[in-house]
Amino acid sequence: xxxxxxxxxxxxxxxxFQGLLEAYLPEDVAASTTFKDYGLHRVPSKLTWSVQDExxxxxxxxxxxxxxxxxxxxxxxxxxxxxxxxxxxxDDCIAILLGSREAYLEEFESEPGTYYLTKGWxxxxxxxxKEYNEYLETYGQEEALWLMDQQYQHYKRLVLVAxxxxxxxxxxxxxxxxxxxxxxxxxxxxxxxGSDRFIARLVxxxxxLDKDDKDFLIVPPxxxxxxxxxxxx
Amino acid sequence: xxxxxxxxxxxILEGDSEAAPGLVQQALDDGVVPKTILDEGMVVGMNEVGDxxxxxxxxxxxxxxxxxAMQSGLEILRPELVSSGVKLIGKVVLGTVQGDLHDIxxxxxxxxxxxxxxxxxxxxFNQKPEAFIDAVKEHQPDLVGMSALLTTTMRAMGHTIKxxxxxxxxxxxxxxxGGAPVDQAFADRIGADGYGSxxxxxxxxxxxxxxxx
Numbered sequence: 440x441x442x443x444x445x446x447x448x449x450x451x452x453x454x455x456f457q458g459l460l461e462a463y464l465p466e467d468v469a470a471s472t473t474f475k476d477y478g479l480h481r482v483p484s485k486l487t488w489s490v491q492d493e494x495x496x497x498x499x500x501x502x503x504x505x506x507x508x509x510x511x512x513x514x515x516x517x518x519x520x521x522x523x524x525x526x527x528x529x530d531d532c533i534a535i536l537l538g539s540r541e542a543y544l545e546e547f548e549s550e551p552g553t554y555y556l557t558k559g560w561x562x563x564x565x566x567x568x569k570e571y572n573e574y575l576e577t578y579g580q581e582e583a584l585w586l587m588d589q590q591y592q593h594y595k596r597l598v599l600v601a602x603x604x605x606x607x608x609x610x611x612x613x614x615x616x617x618x619x620x621x622x623x624x625x626x627x628x629x630x631x632x633g634s635d636r637f638i639a640r641l642v643x644x645x646x647x648l649d650k651d652d653k654d655f656l657i658v659p660p661x662x663x664x665x666x667x668x669x670x671x672x
Numbered sequence: 673x674x675x676x677x678x679x680x681x682x683x684i685l686e687g688d689s690e691a692a693p694g695l696v697q698q699a700l701d702d703g704v705v706p707k708t709i710l711d712e713g714m715v716v717g718m719n720e721v722g723d724x725x726x727x728x729x730x731x732x733x734x735x736x737x738x739x740x741a742m743q744s745g746l747e748i749l750r751p752e753l754v755s756s757g758v759k760l761i762g763k764v765v766l767g768t769v770q771g772d773l774h775d776i777x778x779x780x781x782x783x784x785x786x787x788x789x790x791x792x793x794x795x796x797f798n799q800k801p802e803a804f805i806d807a808v809k810e811h812q813p814d815l816v817g818m819s820a821l822l823t824t825t826m827r828a829m830g831h832t833i834k835x836x837x838x839x840x841x842x843x844x845x846x847x848x849x850g851g852a853p854v855d856q857a858f859a860d861r862i863g864a865d866g867y868g869s870x871x872x873x874x875x876x877x878x879x880x881x882x883x884x885x
Binding site for chain 1: 727736737772773824826827853
């Protein structure tokens, strides 16, 4: 598949979006897409190097779709080199799964103390229950609970987010087990049905680059992803 | 460096909250002045914690344990600092901004500022711009410190500075910002007076901003 500007299309994305992207990308592109590990964003600088490394391996000038958001500044500083980059203008995967950054910011306003769970995160990322079990092994129960309390005592809500009902159904019991543990901090459990809009449009925009599209950042050759393109001043 | 201070610094780095008070006491018994115990023992350890965390060589649980060790050492040291005549060098209002409830970093900055000789008024987390304004009016601080962990909430720092301007209070305080997604460029963009990359850098900055660094 090539774009309107006849650049070959390459996709580099977080595993969180694997299923979603595979549904929208042409088969050959999906097959050659690099889906990178979840959780790289915990150390944002590692995410930057790792994505840059993928980009630097591509020799032919290409249109590269990045299945990421700003991700705790993990994508900040990524250079386009000879390529053109397209990236959703979203803070992180939750905004992308909810369908828009406005929807995400609304959630923040209604309940700032929210811990989000997603399919990808539940499959191979982390959650408070997993974290507790890891601490338990390393530090013993008393210390593990102290560490958990320090980190999560102000949270009020646990939200399972998915772009489809099928995913909500598939991950409900796992999310509810986490929710049970989080009752320790009186957190309540909710489910949010998001949308595949962001990802669908990311793929769509590849064939008709619209530089004025506010939902996507397009970085031309020789450019760099900057925090202010997401945050504003 | 004094051997006890070296041990104390390592003990903070390793997050040994049980050993910290004893080592502080030992240094005091050795005749080390309280300010030196803080600056050349505890702060050295905490500085290393900040650097390692930033590089991804240390994670949240270890930082929490270091903070706890720092706290337990300070409990012994604080009265000694006060009675040794370390005078208050300023007043700082601290808070995590609206929409953000992460306070581990902010608490650490508070602890370091207190150690450095500031009176600290801690507003807590998820604080609206109005809360900062009210606190500036009520406490007349030299400094306002804001913290955020998320890129979604760091915007609120800029909003808070604007609100301080609109309330006519911006000129009477220095504003410092910090937190994982924040950097100097962001601080400059929103018109803050300074940025601290970790808790020690934050308290050093606070000292500089009141002319005591």
